[in-house]
Amino acid sequence: MGGTNSTNLKLKLKVWRQKNPQSEGHFENYDVDSISSDASFLEMLDVVNNKLIRDGKDPIAFDHDCREGICGSCSMVINGNPHGPQKGTATCQLHMRKFQSGDSITIEPFRAKSFPVIKDLAVDRSAFDRIIASGGYVSVNAGNARDANSIPVPKAKAERAFMSAACIACGACVAACSNSSAMLFVSAKVSHLGLLPQGDPERESRVLKMMRTMEEAGFGNCSNTGACSLACPKEISFENIADLNREFARASAKERA
């Protein structure tokens, strides 16, 4: 494996270890070497874990699934950046060639009241599921599906809906936000569904329910710092947040009782 440019890296890792949700948690240092610059960040952690297991120690727990940047599982904060230093990239798609031999790398879990740590780097993001369940859907009556081509969607709207649909619900926006706000996530869902004719009937109720669930779950408010969009592996635009603010005000004005 590896082209002629591949090198071996020696790294100093500082990793957050926490036994369970109740325990305190602390950083632990690991010196690792012979990490191929062609490895992904998760493969690097696999190598570290193999060694920990061989030494009879507890491996570092972290979430991962697809390892191709589409499932949104691989949550961690690398040197202060959710998903690491490279824009538009999930941790699983980040490669060690972004680092240099001798680098120190601090790895922490996503930190938010609404994302409690389960173990080490793995956090409980079920608050996102509750937000989706409250309104992030389109209701359809069963029966024959309508021919998709018979529902006209203006190109500009289709494009913005599609860009919003790229959200993989990884929670990096919450992790990056100084207020642990989930507004970028909610705004992606609200624009994705609300811009399309299929989602239009529930346009108002959706935004109200999702925002209320978000607040109940203990996420903060938006201070418009833009950190969320910069951290997002799918680069969901900050514009979505302004749209969400507008949609919420509009739906509130139309709401009865």
Next chain:
Amino acid sequence: MKYLMSGIGRKQLMAITGLLWSGFVFAHMLPNLLIIFSPEAYNKYSHALTSNPLIYIPEALLVFTILLHLVNGIWVTVENKRARPNKYEMAPSGEKAPRFQSKWMIYHGILLAVFIVYHLVTFKFGPYYSVTYNGVEMRDIHRLVIEVFQSPAYVGFYLACMVAVGFHLSHGFYSSFATLGFFHPRYSPAIEKFGYVYAAVVAGGFMSQPLYVFFLAGR
């Protein structure tokens, strides 16, 4: 009511009240520059404002809106801090560093609240000197300003507070548009730039007055 209690509702209230105050501070700063040109014009302008009974309407509006802004500012900030009980070891950096440090808003904000009260006590409710122009007796507010700005401590405090206004506006102006639901890839960068210029003009304009008095006038 549900709207006014919601996070977005409260932030939109802050944006509206903040923008109103942003307009007010400019309208307050600009005529104050008269101090550099003519004590008489300065006093007459002040007299024209304060002798008009309608002035109570905007005054009441300003007090009401700043209180709304202040209460909501503290409220959202407390919620925001609670949403992250455990701090990070490191902050976002490099390509992912946020553009500005809006987390200072509450600190400039509280300094501004202290300033506004102290400012009113010093000037509006301060000593009354009298002056007469063409037989019309009025308050010599110019004399009071000259006196107050002889103190290096007062000038220093005043300048620091104006720096705070500048920073508050440099994030606040741009931020309020996004909060109110306006963002556009073409216009928003212009709004952001305008916000910086506006903040600098307001802060610079206010700062010019104590500096002028301290270094050039009344010595």
